[in-house]
Each structure stands twice: as C-alpha cells, then as structure tokens.
Amino acid sequence: MVDIVHIPVLLKEVLEILDPKPGGVYVDATIGLGGHSENIVKFIGSGGRLIGIDRDDESLKMAEKRLSDRRVRLKMGKFSDIESLLNSDGIHEVDGILFDLGVSMAQFKDYERGFSFFSDKRLDMRMDKKQTLSAWNVVNRYPEKEIERILREFGEEWLSRKISREVIRRRSEKTIDTCAELSAIVEGIYRRRGALHPATKTFQALRIEVNKELNELRSGLDASLRLLKKGGRLCVISYHSLEDRIVKHFIADNSKKGLCRVITKKPITPSPEEIRSNPSSRSAKLRAAERI
Template identity: 55%
Template sequence: MAISVMHLHKPVLLKESVELLVTSSEGIYVDVTVGFGGHASEILSRLNESGRVIGIDRDVEAINYLKEKLKDNRLTLLQGNFSDLSEIIENLNITKVDGILFDLGVSLFHLKELTRGFSFLSESRLDMRMDTSQTFNAWDVVNKYSQKDLERIFAEYGEDVYAKRISEAIVQKRKKGTINTCRELALIAEEIYRRRGKIHPATRIFQAIRIEVNGELENLKKGIISAYQVLKSGGRLCVISYHSLEDRIVKNFLRDGARSNKLKIITKKPIKASFEENRLNPSSRSAKLRVGEKI
C-alpha cells in the first residue's frame, strides 16, 4: 500500500466541521467516511476519556492503514457502507449517537494511487471501486452499457453537455475492441473536448462513472436517513459535499426536515473553505458544509 500517497490527503473544512459537530466532550461521534483519519483525529482531540468515535469507510485499505496509524482506545474502526449505518450502530449495541460526519467522495489516495483505476492519468485497468469486494466496476460501465445508458450517466452525473458525443465515441471505439485502461478512456475524451481552462477534459466523465460504480447518490440518500434515525435529539448531522448533485440531496433533506420540525438547520448558508485553504488544498474549492440538528 502506498502510505506516502495516503499522507497526501488533507482533510477539508477540518476545524469548521468538527467545531459544529462536537457538542459534548463525552459524546459518541460517528465519522462515516473516516478515510485517513484527519477528521477523526480532530474529533478525538476534543473528547475526554469517556468520549468515543466510530470510524467507518467502504475502503478496507483505508481502515487497515488507520488501524496501524491511529491507535486510540476510544476509537472503533469498521469497514462498511454508510447506507447501512443504523444496522452498524445497532450491531455495536449503541442506541443513539451525538453526531455524525459525512465527508463525501473519494480521498486523494484513490485519485493518486494509480492501481485503483480512478485517475485519467493511469495506465491501469478501469476500476473505480471504493469497496474492492464489489464485482461491478468501471470497466463494466464503459464496455457493457448501451449508448443511451452512457449518455444518461454522463448527462446526469457528469452534468456534461457533450454526453451524447462522448457516449457515441465510446460505442464506436468498442467496435474495434474493449476499452481497458483509464488512459484509453481519457484519450477518447481528449479527442472530443477542447481543454477548458485547467480542468482535464475527462474529469466529468470520470466523475460520472465513479458515481455510477459506487452508487454514490443512492448511498447518500439512504445514509442521511439512516443517520437521522441513530442521532439523539440535539445530535448533529454534518455533511461536506463536493458537487452540486450531492449538495442538492443534503440541502433538500435538511429543508424537508426543518419544514416538518424534525431538524433545525444550523448552517443557513453552506460553509465554504477559506481563500487560504483553497490555496493550500485545491480539493477544498468545491466543498460545502451543511449542518442540521435533530429536534
């Protein structure tokens, strides 16, 4: 495992999110996207001896790495999907928790570790699974989906104006043989799009395929419902999202909760990273933090 790469992940909106999450130094907090432990460490630093953190991640490599790196008897680490949060909490014999943090998407490790097949710079096989025990992967999407289905995911999940052209180009290319590597797919995108600013032309289609492979939007919808169920009254749900599709789900959930008097919205407007954080950590540029408190 490329540990040096893991160290590259800089937690986003660290102080802002944990400040709003932790309301009791002896509470139980769940970091459902524990990754490489940036937020979990900050939460632990604000708890006393009675406090507890449950860290969950779909990626077993992240969990195994963190088990070695962050040894703290107040921390429990588990591989799992946050869409199953209520079952996970029940299995730990915990009834309710004080706060839950979601820091969505992938970590820098996923993008930089070329063998995981997330990066358009990579010569490795198209993959993009966060949970490597899952069989469905990016190769299946690129090589088996119909042109209509490719167009749909590029339009919906990539919000890509060239969705039709790129899906047609993929299907044309497939007539000559399968598309196997990230680089091969990126080259198809490069032929179609003109480079727009600093963003690589394949960014949107890679985002769309990653969302499809990992069922990210469905998991988020289930995850926040599950989170609400396991929160105590007064407990907080904090979500950091990185694109408008995720943010819309969170915003609507909080708005509906507030309308039905189930939640109080703590962040009237989403909190964004400071200019300084944007400068030091480009991944923070699209981040939005929203927080709700269970009534």
C-alpha cells in the same frame, strides 16, 4: 497503497459545528485517512466513543495506524449499512455524524485504483474492491443509451451523446481498458480546453454509477436522522453540485417537518488560505443541521 500527506477539509469549521464533548458518541461515516476523526477524539474525554466507517478496506488500514485508541472502533461498510453496523455494537443513538463525501487523495492518487484520468491502469473506481461492478464493466458492457444517461445525469456532461457514441464505436474495435484510453477518447471530442480536464465530468459520472454514490448518500442521511439524539448534529461536506443539492434538500425538507434545525443557512466553503494550502478543498461545501 500510496503514502500521502493528508489535510482534513474544513476541519476547524467541522469541529466548531460538531462540537464534540466528553462522553459523547460520534460517527465518522467516511473515515478515509482518519484526519477528521484524529481531531474529534481529542475532545471526547476518556468516556467518549468514535465509530469510524468506510467501505474501502485500504482506507480503514490507513486510518487504523492513525487511530489506535481504545475509544475508537473502525468498521467496514457503506452508508446504507450504518444503522446495522452501530446496532450490532449496541449503539442506537449518537451525538454527531460526519460525512466527508467522495474519494480520498490516497484513493485518487493510487493509480492502481483507476480513479484518475492520468492513470494507465485498468478502469476500476470501486471503493470496495470486493464489489463486482467496476468502471470497466460500465464502459465496455453497458448499452449506449445507459452510458449517455449516466454521463448526462451524474456528470452533467453536455457532450454525453457524442461521448457515448464514440465509446461504443471504439469498443467495437477493441475494449477500452485503461483510464488513460478513456480520457484520450473524451479529450478527442472536446475541441477546446477549459480550466477543468475534459474527462473530469465523465470520470465523476462513472464513479457515481460504480459506487451508487447518490443512493448511498440518501440512505446515509436518512439513517443519520434516526440515529441522532435530540441536539445531535449532522455535518456533511460535499464536492459537487449533485451531492450538495441532495444534502440541501434533505436538510430543508426535514426542517419543514420539524425534525431538524438548519445550522448553515448557506454552505460553508474553505477560506482562500485553506484552498491555497490544500487545493483539493476548493469545491468543498459544508452543510449542517441539529436534530430536534
């Protein structure tokens, strides 16, 4: 576990849209370090409730320190478990749901977790450490075609063929064990360096595969529509185009079906000041809808 100063992304904008009210029931589906939730509870009065969910028990432990409050209930689980987690507490409808997608800075900067291309630790990337599939399995055990597909679809990596071929060649000599080893292989394939680290897309793709992030997002969004009361609000912060596309289509499709109203015609992005004080917010996009 690493110590981290955490600044919640687009906090003011999330609070304006979620508009938490005294007595309301709110779900933070990605509690992380509890940054957004710590602020949401300030508005829910003595009768409100906040249910914080995360699939990572280390995140839950960190959030617990910040949120020891009788109105807050923290639960371990993933987006596809949200309904059953709430139902088991007798909660069947809520006033607002927040998803702040991806990994937290604490997860990313803890090199033992194997999310960062700078890490000399084992390729891992599991948000839930009890899960068996890790990035090591994908890199060292998946067939070439499957690795290529994952890099292309989940990383939008235009060198997916070359990278997957090189991964297969290298692993036939020796298993690729650490993040730094994989990162060096990808760097060797890219001739020129742009603003992004050459391994960014490869690492994004592996993380999505390991944690089945896109399917999880789809089930979380579907569940939110069933859980929100009329007038209840959904806020989703995404950090890359694959996630944002899913959220955008989900909201547009359901507004056509008359199930929700679009609040953000265009996604809300961080101000230059926010990006300056918190550079990791730079790719954030917030989309929101109201249940009708």
